[in-house]
Amino acid sequence: MINKEEYRTRILLTASRIFSHYGFKKTTMEEISRALKKGKSSIYYYFGSKEEIFEAVVLYEANQLRTQLRAAMKEVDSPTDKLRNYIFVRMRAFEKLSNYYNAVFDKNLDHYEFIEKIRSKYDREELAILRLLVYLGNSRGIFDVKDSEYTAMAIQTMLKGMEVPLFWRRREIDINNRLNAILNLIFDGINKRP
Amino acid sequence: MINKEEYRTRILLTASRIFSHYGFKKTTMEEISRALKKGKSSIYYYFGSKEEIFEAVVLYEANQLRTQLRAAMKEVDSPTDKLRNYIFVRMRAFEKLSNYYNAVFDKNLDHYEFIEKIRSKYDREELAILRLLVYLGNSRGIFDVKDSEYTAMAIQTMLKGMEVPLFWRRREIDINNRLNAILNLIFDGINKRP
DNA sequence: GAAATTGTAGACCAATCGGGTCGGAAATTC
DNA sequence: GAATTTCCGACCCGATTGGTCTACAATTTC
Numbered sequence: 001m002i003n004k005e006e007y008r009t010r011i012l013l014t015a016s017r018i019f020s021h022y023g024f025k026k027t028t029m030e031e032i033s034r035a036l037k038k039g040k041s042s043i044y045y046y047f048g049s050k051e052e053i054f055e056a057v058v059l060y061e062a063n064q065l066r067t068q069l070r071a072a073m074k075e076v077d078s079p080t081d082k083l084r085n086y087i088f089v090r091m092r093a094f095e096k097l098s099n100y101y102n103a104v105f106d107k108n109l110d111h112y113e114f115i116e117k118i119r120s121k122y123d124r125e126e127l128a129i130l131r132l133l134v135y136l137g138n139s140r141g142i143f144d145v146k147d148s149e150y151t152a153m154a155i156q157t158m159l160k161g162m163e164v165p166l167f168w169r170r171r172e173i174d175i176n177n178r179l180n181a182i183l184n185l186i187f188d189g190i191n192k193r194p
Numbered sequence: 195m196i197n198k199e200e201y202r203t204r205i206l207l208t209a210s211r212i213f214s215h216y217g218f219k220k221t222t223m224e225e226i227s228r229a230l231k232k233g234k235s236s237i238y239y240y241f242g243s244k245e246e247i248f249e250a251v252v253l254y255e256a257n258q259l260r261t262q263l264r265a266a267m268k269e270v271d272s273p274t275d276k277l278r279n280y281i282f283v284r285m286r287a288f289e290k291l292s293n294y295y296n297a298v299f300d301k302n303l304d305h306y307e308f309i310e311k312i313r314s315k316y317d318r319e320e321l322a323i324l325r326l327l328v329y330l331g332n333s334r335g336i337f338d339v340k341d342s343e344y345t346a347m348a349i350q351t352m353l354k355g356m357e358v359p360l361f362w363r364r365r366e367i368d369i370n371n372r373l374n375a376i377l378n379l380i381f382d383g384i385n386k387r388p
Numbered sequence: 389g390a391a392a393t394t395g396t397a398g399a400c401c402a403a404t405c406g407g408g409t410c411g412g413a414a415a416t417t418c
Numbered sequence: 419g420a421a422t423t424t425c426c427g428a429c430c431c432g433a434t435t436g437g438t439c440t441a442c443a444a445t446t447t448c
Contacts, residue, residue, distance in 0.1 A: 026220045028406060039426040223436060233397035244436065
């Protein structure tokens with residue numbers, strides 16, 4: 001290992017994989033260390049606690065998501081497509097991350113606060129993006145909304161609404177359908193009628 | 195609940211879902227009972243132990259697989275397609291069941307024996323099916339093999355070979371490719387050259 | 389409607405698990 | 419070869435968990 005930071009990242013990536021599958025509680029330090037072919041105590045040389053690893057993972061995943069979203073939006077040009085891509089990538093990501101949430105909401109309210117902090121920061125970012133997209137579409141004459149701010153908030157509310165059944169109940173089939181329905185709703189309510 | 199057997203099945207189905215996700219060890223009785231909205235001790239009225247539930251689940255899944263395989267083979271007519279369908283369904287099933295195996299191989303060699311018993315019985319069934327398919331294709335003039343028995347065994351060996359990386363390493367991407375490669379290999383080596 | 393049976397669950401127990409510590413052994417650096 | 423960095427086996431101790439037991443609903447039987 002060349003330096004400490006690099007190894008921290010390696011641990012983080014491994015832990016992330018296991019966390020995302022089993023959730024926080026069911027993932028053991030022994031497991032993480034075994035996957036890294038290291039002794040359990042060695043991990044403690046790089047991270048102070050299991051929670052610390054978890055926080056690092058969440059932070060990492062948040063940045064990861066940010067990058068993905070940026071890429072997905074860059075991929076297309078029209079505000080419609082940008083918004084569509086944004087929503088798809090976002091929901092897919094949350095779907096994948098549902099195990100983290102299961103873990104967090106399990107009992108330990110300690111993490112809850114931490115997650116909420118990241119969450120609220122992320123919410124603000126998201127709102128800004130949505131606002132921009134709505135504004136952009138509006139000024140290009142594709143959308144027709146009075147107030148970008150509140151429309152953006154409304155969209156965000158819908159997205160948040162979709163998270164709940166995603167995390168708390170297990171449906172595999174209709175996620176895509178529901179996503180498309182949401183998208184149709186948004187666009188049919190937002191597109192300028194010809 | 196009308197009768198005991200029916201409730202046993204309900205428990206079994208619920209447990210199956212949780213086992214398949216978390217594996218034997220990480221699944222707790224409390225979890226199973228909570229999912230059933232029952233007290234933990236109530237479960238022990240229907241099953242003697244966690245292992246007993248696990249065994250019932252494995253048995254159930256084995257029968258499930260049997261049914262699926264039968265259906266997949268009935269779906270098509272030519273021996274080629276039957277064999278192709280058989281292999282696809284089989285490998286997909288094993289992929290899904292990998293968590294059970296992870297659980298079993300974890301440490302507890304107690305289960306190992308039980309699983310091996312089911313396994314060997316299943317292996318014999320599988321061999322019979324493969325033998326029949328090869329024989330069928332042969333007699334229809336589609337295949338051209340000398341010895342159905344040994345050819346069937348060879349195919350089974352290949353299938354078993356595919357299980358290993360499936361369970362022990364985590365690849366998502368190339369499973370399909372490898373499956374197709376295996377199929378091509380089997381058929382190109384088996385089809386009568388025109 | 390009493391008695392027996394079937395089903396449920398809370399309190400509890402013993403064993404194991406698992407996060408975390410510590411002292412010191414390897415390995416690496418200087 | 420001393421100092422520093424990295425690693426780990428052994429241990430600690432509180433939490434978890436499979437399983438038991440008893441009391442007690444609910445239902446069925448008589």
